[in-house]
Amino acid sequence: MTKKTPAKPTANVGIVIVSHSPDVARGAADMVRQMVGTSIPLAHCGGDPDGGLGTSVPAIMAAIEAAWSPSGVAILVDLGGAETNSEMAIEMLDDDRRDLVVICNAPVVEGAIMAATEASGGARLAEVKAAAEELSPA
Amino acid sequence: MSSTDAAQTGLTIEALTKAIDAVVATIVDHASELTDLDMAIGDGDHGLNMKRGFEAVRGAAAKIAAQTPADALKTIGTTLIMTVGGASGPLYGSLFLAMSKAVADRPIDLVVAAEMLEAGIQAVQSRGKSHAGEKTMLETLIPVGAALTAAGPAADPAALTAALKAAAAAGAASTVPLRASKGRASFLGERSIGHMDPGARSSELMVGAVCDAFFAPAP
Structure with missing residues (x-):
């Protein structure tokens, strides 16, 4: 099969959305899909291990796996525990994957859309993170 | 475990298991108190979260009982x-x-225990x-670590228990007038003042349970 456009040098960066609320996580992911499309790996998770409001390290690890890209994965989080649990999930990944996952210091919905937009253009992981973080006060 | 036993053989898995049981029991017993503290300055889930976590630890009791103390802590x-x-x-x-x-294959005596706690605090x-000073569990753990380190290798169990519990209680109480700058409570700013930090309280509960399990005289 011959492609009309040259292939990108690497796969697009994946995006993971982590919220305390499963509904917020799913809703943010729905917005990314509608506004950015399907050219990026995207996964979301929310809720504690019993299904209440909170976040879960195993669920975050599964979401990173689902959105995995050899170019890396950018995580958007809502509140404190989501960040701490995401940091923990990253540390529990295999050595060769750990350095390819970053947490963006950005508002979760807007940051996810900005990061996904940047990722859909083939940007590198650092550029995706920077695009999301432009939304945060310095 | 008496301090004499500890000096000779180190902490046994049986003694550690007893301490774990005591920690689980106190966290489960105080879950609603921790949740109430967290509702004042956090998102109100600390009690339930800790209860779920420590009940899962209780569920791993059979595995833990067959491990070394270091592996059990892991x-x-x-x-x-x-x-x-x-x-x-x-x-x-x-x-x-x-x-x-931090155990590093050593028998766990009071000196090693102090090193372990300092590593944990780090x-x-x-x-x-x-x-320190940000209205967190560290307000409890740091003075307890200092008290354990200061106690030295041959501390009297009753005196050590009293010193560690006093350090934990004072540490948790010290969070009441502090303004939170970490975690969810930091969003409240000045309004976080006047409430005990739930993490400092859960740490105090654990310290008390561990002391009682290790050092209380056998009934």
């Missing part, structure tokens, strides 16, 4: 990380993982990007 840490569901999972999980690592600070 099992506890990993279990908390995977089941708590809030920031306290990685924070308490990192505490136990670092304590496990891990909590690193995980939470926090330090």
Whole structure:
């Protein structure tokens, strides 16, 4: 099969959305899909291990796996525990994957859309993170 | 474990198991108190999260009983990380993982225990990007670590228990007038003043339970 456009040098960066609320996580992911499309790996998770409001390290690890890209994965989080649990999930990944996952210091919905937009253009992981973080006060 | 036994053989898994049971029991018993504290300045999930985590630790009791104390602490840490569901999972999980690592194949006497706790406190600070004075569990753990270190290798069990419990109680109480700058409570700013930090309280409960399990005279 011959492609009309040259292939990108690497796969697009994946995006993971982590919220305390499963509904917020799913809703943010729905917005990314509608506004950015399907050219990026995207996964979301929310809720504690019993299904209440909170976040879960195993669920975050599964979401990173689902959105995995050899170019890396950018995580958007809502509140404190989501960040701490995401940091923990990253540390529990295999050595060769750990350095390819970053947490963006950005508002979760807007940051996810900005990061996904940047990722859909083939940007590198650092550029995706920077695009999301432009939304945060310095 | 008496301090004499500890000096000769180190902490046994039987003694550690008894302490774990006591910690689980106190966290479960105080879950609603921890939740009430957290509702005042956080998101009200600390009690339920800790209860879930420590009940999962209780569920791993058979595995823990067959492990060395160091491996048992690692099992506890990993279990908390995977089941708590809030920031306290990685924070308490990192505490136990670092304590496990600090054992370094030595028998656990009071000196090693003090080193373990200091390593655990470092891990909590690193995980939470926090330090003393920010209205967190560190307000309890840091003075308890200092008291354990100061006690030395041959401390009298009753005196040590009293010193550690006093340090924990004073530490937790010291969070009441503090203004939170870490975690969810930091969003409240000045309004966080006047409430005890739930993590400092849960740490106080654990310290008390561990002291009673290790050092209380047999009935």
